[in-house]
Amino acid sequence: MASQDKPVQAPVRHIRIQPARAWVALELQELWHFRDLMFILMMRDIKLRYKQTVFGVVWVIIQPLIASLIFAVIFGRFAGLPSGGVPYLLFVYAGLLPWNIFAGALQRAGNSLVGDSKLISKVYFPRMVIPVASSGSILVDFAVALAVMFVLLLLNGWQLSLNLVLLPVFTLMVLLISVGLSLFISALNVYYRDFMYALPFIIQVLMYASPVVYSGDLIPELVKPFYAINPMVGIIEGFRWSLLGTGEFPALPLAVSLGIGILLFIIGGLVFQRIAQNFADVI
């Protein structure tokens, strides 16, 4: 049909539509192209989250604070666990900061695709935008919690060190891990809603497998190899090193975090991209 007509060349955007393939590239440039959508969806999530709450941002402050207080009393006071000379409240709070990014991102992203099924069945955009935006919305909570951290440090007369410079790097690393895992879970949740029920439980188990409420020094030799591959270990220790200035720079655990983070992101992304091709048909 009309074979004498030559398709237009060069500046015109060309899209080829073809059947689903076994593996699709991560298409991060496409994700970047839709960054405005990602940002706006993130803003939507944030606005909706606090729109009809009376205390709004107060919840963001209170939740980690109360949790830290409880952990500090139980593990620091009652159990008398060591915290390397740091007040137990500060110790736990610094650990909860990255942990809450991880747990929050996973929880929000997990159900995000199902929640936006109307968008998925009516418009095109890289599907990754949705879980990434949902995970990203946790950063607002993090910013508030971080501000509270500084207040706590100030109240305790704690001296900040130059180690703080690396905090943004650690934050990016925990995002990498969280988003990678979020992609995986959100995609599978489209097929098996079981994940939404299992997730809170899994997150809780993982929390006790990470040095959030206790110090990593307490880990017995026997479990160390398993403990060492947990990517959150390096991150949490990195946060404590950076904010509290205690201990040595956790070089090896951080290297593990970065390596596993990249791996999780790539695997999560590839699995997501593969499954995403059929979202509109199954969601």
Add this chain to the structure above:
Amino acid sequence: MSEIAIRVEGLGKSYQITHATSGYRTLQEDLRALIKRPFSRGSDAPRQETFWALKDISFDVKQGEVLGIIGRNGAGKSTLLKILSRITKPTIGHADIYGRVGSLLEVGTGFHPELTGRENIFLNGAVLGMSRRDIQARFDEIVAFAEVEQFLDTPVKRYSSGMYMRLAFAVAAHMEPEVLVVDEVLAVGDAAFQKKCLGKMSEVAKGGRTVLFVSHNMSAILTLCKRGILLEKGGIVLDSDSNQAVAQYLNTEELSSVVERPIYDSTKKLHIYHATLLNHGKVTNSFATSETLTLQIKCRVSQRIREAQIAFDFATGSGEYLFSSTHQDFTGEKGELTPGDHVFECEIPLQMFRQGQYRIGIASSVPNVEMLDFIEQPLVFEIVDDSSPMFKLGQERKGIIVPMLQWQISKASEVSQKETVGLST
């Protein structure tokens, strides 16, 4: 202007239908299959059948061409548009699109009732593929077009349905893609709104952009499109000028007095699963003007919905809307629907209509907030001559409808006498 904008070659899409008799699938079963063959979701399940929603579709669209795609429900129109909009992938074949694609399969996609008009403009614009800068640049135009200036910072859940639709369409109307793919978006909203949409659409069509347009409204197809493709059972049966395509479509259309859908649809709060045309309790697709048509709609509500309403629209055979009605026409109350199955019935006297084909479309929505479900003009029936004197009288008159109205006659002198009496007391 003979360059190609869209080239479709051998496109097809199949779905796997699993028969209910094969029983439940459990996560356990799937896990076992997953371990054996990752990602091939249950392709070894026994009772599966392949259904081709679209098969062997090939056509070219030149730049600046406006192509109408018509066909009955289930002919594959929506599947074709979904593939070309990159929402879903084809099973075989491929398509090339040259130029930025904008697709509009629904107005107001992504609108959130809790967000304000302003926030929704940005959200919806971004969803349609506009950058924040694009939206910013056209913001005033969009607001002016939608006529919602005073309500920009009001959550859209407080908008009237007219305002909501205007805003939703305004955003869509201001995206400027090179290739525009539009599904039945004119189907919703009132007559004035539809006129506005149609006006904007023809503006777009004349502006040299490539447009793919799906509609049940044949007069809209004829106005907007020069070329028409008629789909039937997933294949192209005719690719010609739109007059011919529309003529063939109307000729081959069968009457249909029942729509049935699967009774369960978990994605919807309200799911219309059955609609039928009845004459004294009997299903039929042919009525005499002296008879009364009963439209029966059954829906399943899965959760409490406040202010939900069921509505239908009544159109001529060529898809021009005559009127619409909702189940709250008389009560005007904003009731609520409780979970469970509901049956709605509406009686439509037919004596005001001419002989010919008519269509009824069904929809449910929470006005101003969301569309719950709709079936685009699935019911087609005919009104026939019952050779009553009333009918004959009607057919000789002018107009699309021929109502018989009650008149009062009295002597002019009596009227003036009454008036005088009235004045003197």
